[in-house]
Amino acid sequence: MSAFLDACRQVVGAQYLLTDADALAPYLVERRGNLSGKACAVARPGSSAEVAQLVRLCHQYRVPVVPQGGNTGLVLGSIPDDSGTALLLSLRRLNRIRDIDTVNDTITVDAGCILEHVQQAAADADRLFPLSLAAEGSCTIGGNLSSNAGGTAVLRYGNARELCLGLEVVTPQGELWDGLRGLRKDNTGYDLRDLYIGAEGTLGIITGAVLKLHPRPRAVRTALLALPTPDHALQLLTLTRRHCGAALTGFELMSAFCMELVHRHFPDMQSPFAMPHAQYALLELYDHESEQHATALLETLIGTALDEQTVADAVVATSLAQSAALWQWRECIPLAQAAEGRNIKHDISLPISRIADFIRVTDEALQQAFPGVRLVTFGHLGDGNLHYNVAPPADAGADFFMHQAAINRIVHDNVHAFDGSISAEHGIGALKREELLRYKSPLELQLMSRIKQALDPLNLMNPGKLL
Amino acid sequence: MSAFLDACRQVVGAQYLLTDADALAPYLVERRGNLSGKACAVARPGSSAEVAQLVRLCHQYRVPVVPQGGNTGLVLGSIPDDSGTALLLSLRRLNRIRDIDTVNDTITVDAGCILEHVQQAAADADRLFPLSLAAEGSCTIGGNLSSNAGGTAVLRYGNARELCLGLEVVTPQGELWDGLRGLRKDNTGYDLRDLYIGAEGTLGIITGAVLKLHPRPRAVRTALLALPTPDHALQLLTLTRRHCGAALTGFELMSAFCMELVHRHFPDMQSPFAMPHAQYALLELYDHESEQHATALLETLIGTALDEQTVADAVVATSLAQSAALWQWRECIPLAQAAEGRNIKHDISLPISRIADFIRVTDEALQQAFPGVRLVTFGHLGDGNLHYNVAPPADAGADFFMHQAAINRIVHDNVHAFDGSISAEHGIGALKREELLRYKSPLELQLMSRIKQALDPLNLMNPGKLL
Missing domain, CATH: 3.30.43.10 (Uridine Diphospho-n-acetylenolpyruvylglucosamine Reductase, domain 2)
Structure with missing residues (x-):
């Protein structure tokens, strides 16, 4: 040694x-x-x-x-x-922005670049790098790619995978693969890029990437809408997609209990609604024309949604500060639930059409098994991605958490029954490896193992993760 | 046997x-x-x-x-x-549309479905399946996925790869892998889907797919713009992206010689311009608001481009018939070049910022080596994808084609020098296999071989293709 x-x-x-x-x-x-x-x-x-x-x-x-x-x-x-x-x-010392090309609309970066620095470098060149997530001030782009990170703008721009055109990777044998291509079309062989993306470092180490840039929007509009049920949120999503096309960049769902938690732990935050509602949807539009156009687009949408009784009430941000305040409700949920105490987290995805049924069935099953559990349900509805977190009943002691495995089983069994995924955007790591083995088909696990064996026969790359 | x-x-x-x-x-x-x-x-x-x-x-x-x-x-x-x-x-008998889900915005199909039938099924459900290419009336979705097909709407909606959420695949051992997931986010292991997409049937046989649907646009606008040089086309592309955001779905480039060929072989087609120009760009916008909005968006864009002298002249289609007539110029190019006689075809892609230089340098090199060659250059500029075809000098005999290998060498050497791809959207097959071996790095070829060996050790799946 x-x-x-x-x-x-x-x-x-x-x-x-x-x-x-x-x-x-x-x-x-x-x-x-x-x-x-x-x-x-x-x-x-x-x-x-x-x-x-x-x-x-x-x-x-x-x-x-x-x-x-x-x-x-x-x-x-x-x-x-x-x-x-x-x-x-x-990889944190690999932190150079290597190149930015505003005609090809690409940025080439070291894997250790902090996500926020990449966003900033894009903004400095009057472009948008749309990947955005809570840890953006400290996570690195290499980690984002290795875990195929999601975040709040996936609906419009895709996951980390869809934002990457090329990679540089060190193989398990220590060779350096230069796949730093900045091409929108390239059909010359197997898609190694997408194999390394999301592989969590088990097939090689990403050291650099060519990322896609987008035009910066001229206006951003945010609205918080109150709805009676998750079904109404799905109706609103369909309406918004038809009405706004690609202008829709974010569509977040939050249950009443999420808002209640935020209010409890951040008492300075004033609810924008006069009365509480069962569900809330946070919408964001990016507009490439003008402030006026963005306002008109959103107002027409909300008018239609109110007329159709899809939504019960609505608040529109008319300034950046107001927009930030609306987002704060969403962003404070993880902080508020931490302040409330421990809970049991699930990062799941479902076909969007099945979300409402999933929530209903799973909520019921949990209430039946563990009466009084409180469900902190929020997430990226537009992508079918829920953070479905289970908090103990208000009067429960710490021994509630001995039921963690049983609760995971109820939630993940339902995810599986509704054709969903037990890890939408966080990956598998060491934490969900046993769950993966439980729910993946033996054939898919075997195909994955054969690829792992072919590329890393000594099993030296991040062993014990994913597979 | x-x-x-x-x-x-x-x-x-x-x-x-x-x-x-x-x-x-x-x-x-x-x-x-x-x-x-x-x-x-x-x-x-x-x-x-x-x-x-x-x-x-x-x-x-x-x-x-x-x-x-x-x-x-x-x-x-x-x-x-x-x-x-x-x-x-x-696979042509596998032609069922299995399911369509207008809330999840997905369609599940057999691999043998004709692309046009998938487009039609989506339209019948008031949705858009945006993959569109010349052979759409007879190509199948399985072939589109196996070759990661491109086409005319990649700029907005991506290649076949970006339009697919899940696959069903028969492995080389005859097992059936059910990866028919309809999820926008799923980080549970290696990206088998994208490995099979573009593998040209060498790793398994795609038998079914879950495809993404999009909202149908409320208005479509097409314009043909005349420009002095490819550089001006790139300026126009950047301007259009900034101005129209995701509304821009197509951006095709055609050289003067392409238009001349179409005019020669389709004499009924009237050029929409009073005088000839060096380059033409065909633009298409999909608008989710209204006819009026689409018209205003395009008029403002063209006004700006004329003011900035990026474009010399412009024609806007104001009806579906006029739009089809403008597309006909683009679609007739392959027919006109066939009528003109044989030529030497290249389906290449480049970083968009390098296209103008590539054309200049490669045109010059070819003229120097083979004086009088006529270049039929057209393609999907917005994706960096050119069909860069070399026709013999007007007075050359059939023996010109003995220079095919030398011409390929000049073109592909320049593609390689400009960090491009020798196959943008058509794939490798048996035809470009030697070129692939020439230009891919030994390491990348080795990684591909290891994956092939791991999944198809007997080399029974489409042997002699791609690798």
């Missing part, structure tokens, strides 16, 4: 190979602070070439590699196991 | 196993009629289960399988080699 560490030190320089326990600690603890792993060292390479050299050494010495970006993942995807054998490879 | 054919006959029934030379012939000749292959039989299964049974027999008897849809491909991807050992598996 010391020969291996010496060789790594030669690659990155002594100051970028951390072996001291205190220095290692922040890399080994999961974001929520609950779980940690062990590593023989943390390497902080400064270039793709150094990543390749380190992985070659890992291959030579048979040392497992755990790549890590901003360490903001929610499924233990970038934390090593507790054997202490792995090298943790932090 | 006769035991194998008997077993196949038992699966599909005698009338669907063709062995008679006359019956086989239409399946074995390439669309343009130039090239043909041989097969031991043509099987016409009626269900995915029958496809799986046939492939199991092929696996058992070590018989190569060549899947075929509408047989409209341009790269010899669905024609067997001339060994006569392969079973040709025609």
Whole structure:
């Protein structure tokens, strides 16, 4: 092991190979602070070439590699196991914006770039990089791609996958694949790009990417709409898609209990509605024409929705500050539920047409099994993605969480029955691996294993994750 | 072999196993009629289960399988080699629209459905399935997915890949993988879907798909614009993207010589311009609001482009008939060049920012090497995709085509130097396999081979294609 560490030190320089326990600690603890792993060292390479050299050494010495970006993942995807054998490879020093091309509308970046910096570089060039999610101030683009991140603008612009044209990847054997193509069309062989995207570092390490840029909208409009049921939210979604086409960028659903939690823990936030409602939808439109046009588009939509009694009430933001205030209701939900105490989280997706039935059936099943549970249901309805979180009954003690497995079973069994996915946007990591084995067909698991075996026969890349 | 054919006959029934030379012939000749292959039989299964049974027999008897849809491909991807050992598996009887869901906005189809039938089923449900290409009346959706087809609306809606949410695939071992998911977000493992898409039947046979639907536009506007150079076309593209956002669905470029050829071979077509220009751009906008809004959007755009002298002249279609007439100029180019005689075709893509330089440099190199060659350059500029076709000098004889390899070399060397792709939307098939081996990096070829070996170790799936 010391020969291996010496060789790594030669690659990155002594100051970028951390072996001291205190220095290692922040890399080994999961974001929520609950779980940690062990590593023989943390390497902080400064270039793709150094990543390749380190992985070659890992291959030579048979040392497992755990790549890590901003360490903001929610499924233990970038934390090593507790054997202490792995090298943790932090990509944070790979933080250059390599190139920006405003005619091709692409930006080429190192994998360790912080998402917010990529958004900013695009904005500085009068372009939009639309990937947007809660951790954008600290997550890295390499992590976003490795976990195929989603977020709040997927409805219009797609997941991380749809925003990527090309990749640079270090293979498990330490070779550097230059797939940094900036092409909208390229039918010359197997789609390696999309195989590495979402593979959670188990097939190779993404070190760079060519990303798509979009024109910046001239106006953004946000509205919060009150509705009686999730079915009404689905009607509103269909109406909005027909009415606004691609202008619709976000469509978030929040249940009454979510709003109640936010109000309880952020008492300064004034509800924009005179009376409470059962469901709320947060809509965002991006308009490429003008402020006036955006306003007219949204007003016509809301007028129609009120006339059709799809929505019961509506609030439209008429300034950036008001828009931010509406989004704050959505963004405070995770904070409010944390303040309320622990809950059992599920990041699921469903065919959009089945969401209302799923919620009804699953809510009922949970209430029957665990009377009084409180459901914190919110998420990206436009993508069929719900954060379906189960909080204990108000009077329950900590022993409620011994039912976690039983609750997961009820929720995930229903997801499966409704043709949904047990991981919509967070990935599998180490956390959901057993659930994956339970719900994936044996054939699909076998196909995945064959690909893993073909590309990483020694199983050194992020072992224990995903598969 | 006769035991194998008997077993196949038992699966599909005698009338669907063709062995008679006359019956086989239409399946074995390439669309343009130039090239043909041989097969031991043509099987016409009626269900995915029958496809799986046939492939199991092929696996058992070590018989190569060549899947075929509408047989409209341009790269010899669905024609067997001339060994006569392969079973040709025609998927045309798998032609059911299985399901349409207007809330989830998805359509589930058999792989053998004709593209136009899928478009029509979507339209009947007041939805748009936007994949559109010249062969849409006879190509199948399975072939579209296996070759990741492009077409004229990629700019807005993406390639076949971006229009597909889920697949059903028969593996080389004859198992049936049910990946027919209708989810916008699903991060549960490797992206098998995108691996099969574009694999040209070399990793398995697509038997069904879940496809995305979009809202139908309320108005469509088409304009033909005259420009002095390809650089001006790029300026216009950037202007249009900024001005129209996602409303821009098509942006086609055509050189003066293309228009001249159309005029020569279709003398009834009246040029909409008083005088000839060097380049023409055909624009299409889809609008979700109204006819009036679409007209205003396009008029403002053209006004700006004329003021900035980006365009020299413009014609706007004000009726469906006029719009069809403008598209006819674009659609007649392939017919006109065929009428003019043979030429040497290249289906290439480039970073959009490099297209003008590529055209200038490559035109010059070809003129230097082969003075008088006539360049039929047109294509989907918005996607960086050019059909860059080289016609002989007007006075050249048939022996000009002995220079085909040298011409390919000049064109593809320049494509490579400008970071482009030698196959933008047609795929590799048997036709471009040697070119692929020449231009792909050894590492990428090796990664592709490892995946092929892992999934199809006996190399029975469409052998001799792609890899």
